[in-house]
Amino acid sequence: MKPIAISGDIIQQGDKGFDRAIMDTLFNQWEPGRRPDMMVTPKTIDDIIDTIHYARKEGKHISICSGGHSWSANHVRNNSVLINMRKFDAYEVNREAMTAKVGPGVGGSTLLTALFDQDLFFPAGHCKGVCVGGYLLQGGFGWNGRKLGMACENVIGIDVVTANGDYVHANEHHNSDIYWAARGSGGGFFGVVVAFHLRLFKKPAYCGSITHVFDIQHLEDVFRWAHEIGPSVPDAVEFQLLTSRKVLKFLGPGIEAVAPIFADTKDELEEAKAFMLNSPIKQKAFFKTPYLKANMSSMYRFVMTHYPDDHHWGVDNMWTKASIDELMPYLKGMVETLPPAPSHMLWLNWYPPKRLQDMAYSLEDNIYIALYGTWKDANDIPNYGSWAKGWMEKANHLSTGIQLADEGLHQRMAPFVATDNLKRLDEVRAQRDPNGLFNPWHSRPTLTL
Numbered sequence: 276m277k278p279i280a281i282s283g284d285i286i287q288q289g290d291k292g293f294d295r296a297i298m299d300t301l302f303n304q305w306e307p308g309r310r311p312d313m314m315v316t317p318k319t320i321d322d323i324i325d326t327i328h329y330a331r332k333e334g335k336h337i338s339i340c341s342g343g344h345s346w347s348a349n350h351v352r353n354n355s356v357l358i359n360m361r362k363f364d365a366y367e368v369n370r371e372a373m374t375a376k377v378g379p380g381v382g383g384s385t386l387l388t389a390l391f392d393q394d395l396f397f398p399a400g401h402c403k404g405v406c407v408g409g410y411l412l413q414g415g416f417g418w419n420g421r422k423l424g425m426a427c428e429n430v431i432g433i434d435v436v437t438a439n440g441d442y443v444h445a446n447e448h449h450n451s452d453i454y455w456a457a458r459g460s461g462g463g464f465f466g467v468v469v470a471f472h473l474r475l476f477k478k479p480a481y482c483g484s485i486t487h488v489f490d491i492q493h494l495e496d497v498f499r500w501a502h503e504i505g506p507s508v509p510d511a512v513e514f515q516l517l518t519s520r521k522v523l524k525f526l527g528p529g530i531e532a533v534a535p536i537f538a539d540t541k542d543e544l545e546e547a548k549a550f551m552l553n554s555p556i557k558q559k560a561f562f563k564t565p566y567l568k569a570n571m572s573s574m575y576r577f578v579m580t581h582y583p584d585d586h587h588w589g590v591d592n593m594w595t596k597a598s599i600d601e602l603m604p605y606l607k608g609m610v611e612t613l614p615p616a617p618s619h620m621l622w623l624n625w626y627p628p629k630r631l632q633d634m635a636y637s638l639e640d641n642i643y644i645a646l647y648g649t650w651k652d653a654n655d656i657p658n659y660g661s662w663a664k665g666w667m668e669k670a671n672h673l674s675t676g677i678q679l680a681d682e683g684l685h686q687r688m689a690p691f692v693a694t695d696n697l698k699r700l701d702e703v704r705a706q707r708d709p710n711g712l713f714n715p716w717h718s719r720p721t722l723t724l
């Protein structure tokens with residue numbers, strides 16, 4: 276007999292296949308060494324409410340997953356009931372209102388590819404498999420994000436089951452504290468999101484990219500150039516440098532300078548292309564493309580060459596506004612010690628184009644550096660498991676915070692929202708989840724206000 280009388284599925288510790296079922300919720304195959312007591316896969320909102328009442332009665336915590344792409348396996352916790360939202364995977368588009376209602380188990384790439392075919396757009400994440408559940412809660416740096424803002428800024432409402440078991444809608448006017456918290460608290464959110472209401476955009480008239488690939492010997496030139504031109508890169512461009520031991524998947528160590536462009540007019544496109552086409556170091560690139568038109572499927576295909584599944588991942592990150600002289604020794608160190616490909620270092624040119632809305636998400640800076648260490652064999656954990664965390668610890672004095680998208684809070688504590696926002700998050704949580712039913716982040720800064 277099921278311990279909770281629900282229409283969805285339940286699997287408990289001790290049941291055949293339990294371990295595999297938990298590991299199958301995870302993109303990162305690094306064994307977390309933790310296990311919930313049971314996993315509930317609800318089919319209905321009543322299933323979620325009943326699960327919350329059960330957990331409260333039994334003195335268990337709640338954790339939630341949608342797409343399972345948290346690098347730190349945030350949802351795999353001890354003494355907990357895990358609610359797996361993967362069956363909440365439906366979406367409805369309202370073309371007239373330019374909105375969509377989207378279940379948390381919908382893949383961002385599924386949504387965006389479908390929208391694209393209808394000449395619509397939403398700044399979904401860059402990889403297949405990432406679901407909107409975790410992505411929108413933690414902020415959401417997505418396609419055309421410099422122009423359209425963090426994805427969570429385009430969430431106009433959420434439907435959520437609270438720690439009391441109440442099913443409520445939250446937006447700017449109703450339950451606005453929940454709405455404020457949901458946009459940026461990520462893995463520390465204290466409710467189960469059942470649906471997101473999103474603002475949609477028109478598909479940009481021009482989508483494509485320009486790529487220049489450099490041998491690793493040009494590292495210093497490439498990063499100095501990227502740092503210098505950063506502030507002037509138009510917001511239609513998501514300019515980034517990807518450094519790995521195998522560029523273009525099969526060549527040697529190098530740097531892929533990639534400029535995806537989303538422009539609404541021909542003039543905007545020309546302006547966006549200029550910094551790559553006139554780059555003073557472009558002659559050093561051993562591989563160059565002109566501006567190539569692309570659709571979302573080809574963009575996703577390119578990105579996914581860097582993020583294979585069935586791998587172990589050790590990931591960490593930093594926002595920075597440091598000078599290139601300060602950063603250079605660390606960039607060189609990170610690259611010299613890179614684990615084998617497809618491990619990579621990402622340098623993303625952000626230079627916040629607009630002021631953030633008032634919401635939990637509150638940390639960003641000019642440059643984003645993230646380290647993605649990956650390996651297939653569990654025996655390599657001692658070799659590569661601390662590479663990302665170790666370098667971010669060393670460069671910590673140059674960091675102005677981290678992005679929850681690439682958090683490794685189980686390995687290293689770092690600030691992920693502004694101090695005032697963390698204080699307000701604590702206040703909202705204390706009101707909405709006074710008994711700490713929902714697991715918080717793996718670690719968090721101590722408030723010193």
Ligand SMILES: Cc1cc2nc3c(=O)[nH]c(=O)nc-3n(C[C@H](O)[C@H](O)[C@H](O)COP(=O)(O)OP(=O)(O)OC[C@H]3O[C@@H](n4cnc5c(N)ncnc54)[C@H](O)[C@@H]3O)c2cc1C
Nearest residue numbers: 340341342343344345349401402406408409410416462468
């Ligand atoms: C390969 C890869 C590529 C990525 N690319 C990007 C990118 O381009 N841009 C970007 O911003 N991020 C990116 N990320 C980070 C990713 O967006 C976050 O890890 C996000 O949390 C994943 O969402 P998810 O639903 O798939 O993951 P999950 O692991 O299921 O969710 C993460 C956490 O969010 C909370 N959560 C999830 N669903 C719910 C819900 N329904 N209700 C309440 N809480 C919930 C839980 O605390 C959960 O532990 C990437 C991650 C990976 C692994």
